[in-house]
Amino acid sequence: GSPVIKEHPESVIVPRNDPATLSCAAQGASRITWFHNGQEIITSSHRVQLPSGSLFFLRVSSGKRENDAGTYWCVASNQFGTTRSSNATVTVATLSFEFQTKPDSDIKIRLGDSASLPCRPPKGAPIPEVTWQRNGLEVTNSTRITVTLVGDLIIHRTVKEDSGIYVCRAHNVAGSRETPPTSVVVMVPPWFTKTPSNFTAAAGSQVELACIANGSPSPAVTWRRLDGKMPLGKATKEDKKLILKDVNAMDSGVYVCEAENEAGITSSRATLTVVNAPELTQRPQKSIVLSGERVQFSCHIEGDPAPLILWRLPSGGRNVLLSPGTTSGQMAVSEDGQDFVINSTVRQDTGTYYCLGVSKGGGVSAQADLIVAEAYPPPVVGIGPQDITVPPGGMASFTCEGVSEEATPLISWWYKPAAHLPPRQLNKGNDDPRFTLPDNGALIIRDVRADDSGIYTCKITASTGRVEQEAILRVTNEAREPVQTQLPAPPSKPRILFVNETSVHITWMPNSQKSSDAGEWYSVEYWRHGWEEWRIADAVMSKESCLISHLTPSLVYTFLVRAVNGKGASFPSPWSDPVIPSQASNPNLTTDQIRQARRRLSRPTVTLTDASIMGSDSVKLSWKFLVLGDLVEGVLAYAVAAKGRVQMTTILGSSSSSHLLKELLPNTQYTFFLVPFWQSVEGSPSNSFSLTTPEDVPLVAPENVRIKVHDDGFTLITWSIIPSEKARGDVIGYQVTLTHNGTHTTERVQSPWLEARGLIQGRLYTVRVAGLTAAGTGPFSAPVLMDAGSNDALGRQDIISGDSVLYAHPQPAWLVYLLVPLIIIFFIATLVYVQRLRHKAPPSNPPTEPSLYQDPTIYPAHHSVNMYSEQKLWHPHDSDKESNLSSTRLLHFDQKNEYAEPREHRANETTEPYATTTLLATESPHLGHGIPWRRHHSDDSGVQVNWSAILPPPPSCPPPHDLDLGNPAGAVMYTTASQCDNISGSNVYKKPCDATSEHTYDVYTQVTPTEHREGFLTFSTLQGRGCRKLHDDCQPIPYGEPPRSNTH
Structure with missing residues (x-):
């Protein structure tokens, strides 16, 4: 049957260029074939098939031409069929060299903070694994330290032991990579182990302020002064200590010790107090101004305690000092004394001004000269144009430099073909491009032609004057190119050695670049007000000094020096300080001695x-x-x-x-x-x-003692207050002495007036007044004669202290008995006449001026007016009237005073006058007064009639001892109503009045007499002071206006 696969190939991961084997074993197979990504594999030099059927890679390739990565499988076949194995994948392992993210080489972390060390591994296949190492040891995860999935190292709540060298490592099959070492430092903020403490040092001593701090990294300790004024010249830092040598008052202040590292900063303060003399931080500078200009000298003196700064003027001698905040003519000193200003200077202000600063710690002084000139010197030619000869087509260059230390000079060029022809100005925008005027003031002519010959003038103009210098340009074929000449270097600024009324001795130093040429000499030029140009004082001088004589005294001179050789004169030296020929303060002393x-x-x-x-x-x-x-x-x-x-x-x-x-x-x-x-x-x-200094008695007596004897039975004595500059202390009162027949009566008051009542008619008194201070009684004023007079209007008198005493003899008694009935009859007739006129007058024209008839709806029905306050009045007892001793008529302190209740007088009310005796008389040119008037009950006609002008005065009752009626001085006027006739319902004070009482009281009272322009006489109420009798410990009070006769 078909072959059977006994060993299938397995997937492998192989580093590039490494060998690899894919196994494949089959039973009953006559042939084994390999496929790569679907393509049959053809063996090559690096890829062969083993006899066992396995596929062997000599080196795995992953290039573009040859790439062994992919999917592989094997196929076993025989005559019966084929069998395919499972797939196997060949992966070529890679690992890049560069990390995608790596930590910084140095990382610093504050103690207790969190830190993150980033690490992204290089790209690779398979994905590389990340690990961290600290000081060569692998870091493991804990509650504080974590390695994230992406490779970052997170450290929470850092401790000092977290410091070290960290390395991030990435590895896979292809290899491993490591980041550069990263230094991690856990920083500890600084803290003090010893801080400075407050210190008080004596002037001139050495002060050490210690400050020791620890931290990681080791902190840097620095010192600074809180106000930024660290005395760098005397402050040194040794072993974390601040050392101040030779301290003075200016070194007092708050010094701050700061310990700082990368983890933080901390500071500690200490106050240093030094008692020392004042220190001059800014000196006044010498000033030269024109007449009429403003000048200011600044003299800044600092110290603790703050010094008193004074300015001494050149005029007036050594005892003329200006203190802070004072003004003298055009001169003024600032409130702190550090600035002295002359708003408009004159020539007489020329001189030396001194500023003095004194305090408990010591004193300093500085001085500055002021020169008030009528004008500044005009400019001078620094380097002027010289005659030159050039060939046609050549270039001509003229140099012109102006010098002015008081104004900016302007340079202009002028040309004229011949001396008799008018000049024309050469401007920068000239039509001829051959002429160039650079900014340095020179004149350059290129491609010179024959018609360029002529006179070229450099004019230097400034606000202080003008100067010019000419040069001739010649154009000829025989001319040679001009040879550059080296002028001598200018000397130093002239210095004044000696000055008298007609001579000035100056000296200077040669320039350091002075040539060794023996043919060099000096030329001195000088200028004074009234001259249009500088003049040469002495043409030839071989030494560096010169005595200029035949000068005009009291004029301002200025000097300059030039070095001269055969090639020309140098640039001028700086101008000397202006000097005024005058007599020396001490001709026996030289400048060096001074x-x-x-x-x-x-x-x-x-x-x-x-x-x-x-x-x-x-x-x-x-x-x-x-x-x-x-x-x-x-x-x-x-x-x-x-x-x-x-x-x-x-x-x-x-x-x-x-x-x-x-x-x-x-x-x-x-x-x-x-x-x-x-x-x-x-x-x-x-x-x-x-x-x-302690107080003393007044230097002078009160002046302008005036006595007025009025028709209502009282006498007013007034005087002027003592000026503060002659009081020699705080005036706490006045002492008034009345003398009659060798008997003296003395009374003390605080205000500059006194009123007396009940003087015996026809008696002649002598009045004297003296001021009082805590040191005692001052001198008395010149005696003033006073006649008590009679109780009628004709018996009034006005006695004024002076060389002559005005004295009016009392009028005969029979005249009074004759005039009283006549005045009453005339008064009644006047009332009837006025009443008829009122009935005839239209109702739309009510009277607006005070009169005997007023609308009853706007005035009180009845108020008994008592014009006197708590001050002392003088009324005689019956026994006193029979006595010849004037002293028995003065009130004793324990006697009762007459009382009057004050009522505030509104602005829209009319003052109700009061007089003890009402007399009707024609207006007297001598007295300037008419009769007093008063509103009273109204009749059926609605017309208010002043019955109080006819009836006797209302009864009076004694006031309490502790009643204070207020301040006599003030803008509010008061009228008074008797407490026995308390119609107004006042409950301020309940007097023990007795309708059957026949008591009379002798008291003094201060009142305010004022003159009324309409001829009526009255007395407005004056509030009394609570101090009834003057003691030595009484304090001065502000004086109010003295009483005046007043009607409204």
Whole structure:
């Protein structure tokens, strides 16, 4: 029968070029045939069929021409038939060399973070398997470490032991591949093992701030200052310590130690406090301005405590200082004192300005010169054009450079064929392309022609002036090409050595490129205001110095120097600083001596050790010198008041150690400091002391003492307050003394007025007023005579202190008895006449001005008006009227005061006046007053009649001792209503009134008299103060306006 397959071929995976065998064994087969992908296999050199029927591959190929991969089967046949085996697949195994994804060579992970190391194996068949190795050992999966299906290595919650060298390995039948080693570092954030602490250091000492930190990798420790102002010149870092040498107040601050690595950063702070003298961070610079221009000097001085910055002017001597926030004419100092401004300068402002900075730690100073010029120097020709001769067709080049240190010079070229012909300007846009004007100011002419001959002028123009220089161009066939000449190099900027009223000695340095040619010399040019061009001071000088004489004093001069040889003059040197010929402050000292003295005195020379108060106007200063006595001739003691006043005292001798400053202002804050000097050279100021002088009694008495005796029986005494600059303390009150027949009565008040009632008619009193401070009573004013007068309008008087005393004799008594009935009759007749006019007047024109008749609907029915507050009034007892002792008529402190309830006066109401005695009289030119008026009950006609002008005053009752009626000063006016007639229903205070009481009370009261333009006299109510009697511990109060006679 047909063959039987005993051994079927099996699929194999074979690496490329490796041998392989596909087995096939059959029973009863006469022939075995192999098929590859359906095609019968023809044996070849690398593929043969074994006698057993198996197919042997010498090397498996997978190329494009020969590819052994595929599906194979064998067929066994005999005469009876054929039998086919099962299929077998030959796969050629491959593995690429490059990984699809591989991790970085260096991976850093923060401690505790998760890390992912990516790895995608190379392409291959079969798919390669991925494994990881750390430090040569295979990594196995755990709760923290996982190798994903695609080959990535995931590490969760990293620990320090996870650091190492990782390799990703991919392998299959074709082989294995490994990634380059990856270094994994688990980083630990830094932490401090030692932190810096706050430190207070003395000036000049060395400070060490330690800061030690650990971490992985090892952290870098750095220092910085919180405000960014690390003193680099004195700060060094040694072994993780910050070392500050020679510290001063400017080194105070917060210093930050920072430890940083790749895992993070941490910091620690420490505050360093250094007590030191102020430090000058910005010096004022020398300024040169034109008259009328604004100039500003900046002098920035820093320190802790903040220094007091003062400015000293060149005019006015050493005792003229400007403090912060002060203004003097066109000069002003900023609020912090660091900037000094002159808004509009004049020539007299020329001089040296000093800024001084003083504090408890020490003092510094700086100076700057100011020159106010009328004009700036004009430009000069740096390198000018020279005469040249060129052949036709050649090239001519003229050089022209302008120099101006105050303005930008502009260069223009002009040409004229002959001297007598007008010039024309050569512009860049010239029609002739042969002419070129480059930006450096030169003139270049190409393809020169004969008609180009002529005079070429270079004109240099600036806002400060102009200058020009000519050169001649000659065109001839015999001309030779111009030879380039080497001009000498310019010297350095001239320096002023010596100055007097008519001479200036200058010096300079030669240029480092100066040639060894012995034929080189110097030329000095100078300029002053009024000249249109620079002039040559001395044509030939072989040495590097020059004395220029015959100068005009008080004018500003500027100098420059050129080096000259046989080929020409060099470019000019920089201009010298402007200088003004004037008398030297110390002609016996040379410039070098002054410079050395300034350097010597710039260091701390004297220290102020104490400032003791010896009196209200004197302070004792004590000091000690820090240098040898022969280096200092004395000190200037300054006392700077808070109000800007400056007092300076010169103390000669280096052996002095204390001085008593006198004539200071009492009750004034002063800052004291010293300035050492040697000859005319001053050093840096010392440390300062600040204190406030004690108070003193007022320097002057109150002025303008005025006395008004009014018709309602009281006398008003007023005076002017003492100016603060002459008070010498806080004025807490005034003392008023009244004298009669050798008997003195004294009263103290806080406000600058006093009202007295009940003076005996015809008595002559002497009034004197003095100011009070905590130190005591000041001088009294000049005596002023006062006559109590009579209780009628004609008995009024106005007495003013001065050289002459105005005194009015009382009018006879019979005149009063005659006038009173006449005034009453006239008053009634006036009321009747006014009433008739009112009935005739149209109802649409009601009166708008205050009068005796008003609409009853807009005024209260009745209010008894008492115009007096809690202050003291003066009323006599019956017994006093019979006594000749004026002192018995003064109120004792324990007596009751008359009381009046205040009622606020609205803006739309009319003040209700009150007078103790109502008199009707014609208007007196001398007195300037009419009669008082008042609204009262209305009759049936609806017209309000002022019955209070006829009836006697209402009764008064005593107020309580502790009643405070408020502040007398203010915009709100008050009227008062008697508590005995409490129609308004006020329940503020219930007076113990007794209708049968006949008591009278002698009190003082302050009232406000004001003048009424219509001729009516009244007194508005004045609120009293709660302080009834002035004690030594009373504090000053703000004064209100004194009482004035007022009607509305």
